[in-house]
Amino acid sequence: MNAFSSSKASGKKLALFLLLTPFALHLFFLILLPHLEILNISLRERVSYGIYKFSLMNYEAFFTEPLYWRTFLRTAVMSILTTAITLIVAFPVAWYIAKVVRGRTKGLLFLACLIPFWVSELVRTYGWMILLRETGVISNLLQWAGLAVGPVEMLYNDATVMLGLVYTSMLFMVVPLVSTLDGMDDSLVEAAYDLGGNGWNALREVVIPYAMPGIVSGCIVVFMLSLGNYLTPILLGGKDSLWFTDQIFTQFITRFNWEQGAAFGVLLLILSSLIVWLGLKLSRQSFSETMGR
Amino acid sequence: MISSIPQSRAFRGTYNAYIALFFLFLIAPLLVVAVFSFNDSLFPSLPWMGGTLDWYFSDTPERQGLFHDDAILESMVTSLLVATGVTVLSVLLALSNAFLFERHDFKGKSFLYSLMLVPLVIPGVILGISVLAFGSNIANNVEDNWGIYLDFLRPGLVMVILGQFAFISTICTLVISARLRKFDIQLEEAALNLGASRFDVFRTITLPWLRPAIVGSAIVAFLMSFENFNTTLILVGSDAPLTITMFDRLRQGATPVLNAVSVLLMVVSGLLALISVFVQRKEPGQ
Numbered sequence: 001m002n003a004f005s006s007s008k009a010s011g012k013k014l015a016l017f018l019l020l021t022p023f024a025l026h027l028f029f030l031i032l033l034p035h036l037e038i039l040n041i042s043l044r045e046r047v048s049y050g051i052y053k054f055s056l057m058n059y060e061a062f063f064t065e066p067l068y069w070r071t072f073l074r075t076a077v078m079s080i081l082t083t084a085i086t087l088i089v090a091f092p093v094a095w096y097i098a099k100v101v102r103g104r105t106k107g108l109l110f111l112a113c114l115i116p117f118w119v120s121e122l123v124r125t126y127g128w129m130i131l132l133r134e135t136g137v138i139s140n141l142l143q144w145a146g147l148a149v150g151p152v153e154m155l156y157n158d159a160t161v162m163l164g165l166v167y168t169s170m171l172f173m174v175v176p177l178v179s180t181l182d183g184m185d186d187s188l189v190e191a192a193y194d195l196g197g198n199g200w201n202a203l204r205e206v207v208i209p210y211a212m213p214g215i216v217s218g219c220i221v222v223f224m225l226s227l228g229n230y231l232t233p234i235l236l237g238g239k240d241s242l243w244f245t246d247q248i249f250t251q252f253i254t255r256f257n258w259e260q261g262a263a264f265g266v267l268l269l270i271l272s273s274l275i276v277w278l279g280l281k282l283s284r285q286s287f288s289e290t291m292g293r
Numbered sequence: 294m295i296s297s298i299p300q301s302r303a304f305r306g307t308y309n310a311y312i313a314l315f316f317l318f319l320i321a322p323l324l325v326v327a328v329f330s331f332n333d334s335l336f337p338s339l340p341w342m343g344g345t346l347d348w349y350f351s352d353t354p355e356r357q358g359l360f361h362d363d364a365i366l367e368s369m370v371t372s373l374l375v376a377t378g379v380t381v382l383s384v385l386l387a388l389s390n391a392f393l394f395e396r397h398d399f400k401g402k403s404f405l406y407s408l409m410l411v412p413l414v415i416p417g418v419i420l421g422i423s424v425l426a427f428g429s430n431i432a433n434n435v436e437d438n439w440g441i442y443l444d445f446l447r448p449g450l451v452m453v454i455l456g457q458f459a460f461i462s463t464i465c466t467l468v469i470s471a472r473l474r475k476f477d478i479q480l481e482e483a484a485l486n487l488g489a490s491r492f493d494v495f496r497t498i499t500l501p502w503l504r505p506a507i508v509g510s511a512i513v514a515f516l517m518s519f520e521n522f523n524t525t526l527i528l529v530g531s532d533a534p535l536t537i538t539m540f541d542r543l544r545q546g547a548t549p550v551l552n553a554v555s556v557l558l559m560v561v562s563g564l565l566a567l568i569s570v571f572v573q574r575k576e577p578g579q
Contacts, residue, residue, distance in 0.1 A: 037427040
């Protein structure tokens, strides 16, 4: 090896080192170590000021106190339902944008899907509050149309919380669906019809298998966002919304019981990782490909 | 459906109606927020009392318009500060990460790449509490052992910036990497052959190619930071960014001044969206 190429190789090494440093600093100090810290806190019990011992007490509390695990279960089930509803609502829209309209309209409709998500979630939720509350727009409309006698309160129930979550997650379902459906060759569907299939057969045997990567990545992101959401359940569900992130917040910030809050955080993280893993496993996709889209 | 496949009129009609309803669903909450900011009433609800600009410009005790509401204006400045910090940090790290993953090969690269994506699947509240706990732990240790007070590791703006930076940088990395991947490396080689230095090549060839992605990711980072709520709520100290102030107001009972703030946010986001569309469209090489 001559001097020139070895200096080039060492230059390359130096560059690699310089690029790895910020990456590693970020990864260790903002992601890995903080989460290990949470795990550590969740596994200890406060004996007296500044003295702790190892204990599974915080996890025991979760399983023995019905409020805790029921809230956890409820959050998980409602997030799954939200994901399913979002998929069902978004699919026809994604199909319309990808396959029915062409040219300028297509671009415009796609952009129209994105616009609401440039606005803060707080503003969007506030909009739903104005629409749905007792003195709100829809209540007034119903009374005006003679469909209701008095004011109707539509806030502070589970259906409204899910409506808010579906609304807030819509973009993350529509975009991956449109991008996978866009790549599908129309002749595949035509072939399904030529072979004697009807619309339902074509959808089930051709379109859905083809769109699977988009469906999975959309579902994973929507599920994660619903599970980790705090604002929408609190504002639309009121005090009794019983969302698990609210439990974490209460323990950590209001009660200053970091040990319990950390245990809840670890449990939520385990649940979400599990579901993501399951989704990837069932659809045989890799994490990097699905998230890196 | 696909044009070559015949569909009944009824099906088409229903389908079009569904799409129309969907877009109504998307736009309705934003529309009512905007409309009620002009309602001449103390509450953001019906009945409609006529139009007014009071909730923007008025300065009376019972109607303090947006531009006279000091708490809101102050928290806007706070949000701007935080968002600027997050944007600068995120774009710089994203640039570095993009070159790391697109231009270098090393052991464990795909594993590290997956780790880099992890922040995308961590709920914001959990990211918040873990950064908070870790910061406090370091601050406590330093305080106990050396008697130095590291106040920036306690809840406050620095922690808000760090917490948001933790996951926003990942999104920026994805945007910039995607652009760098499409770059034709021969352009750099040609310039090097013609005698340009590494730095000149980067400045005159690679960087201009990346510009749309850099501007785009900066806009996304800025907006995400400005609008972030979950992570911010956990890490916030005494200076509240805008979303926190608005949330507190909402819980106390909203006045139309919140609608006015929302309209301002919509206008600014809309402008930023237009800029990013414009920048992407002017991509060199397209």
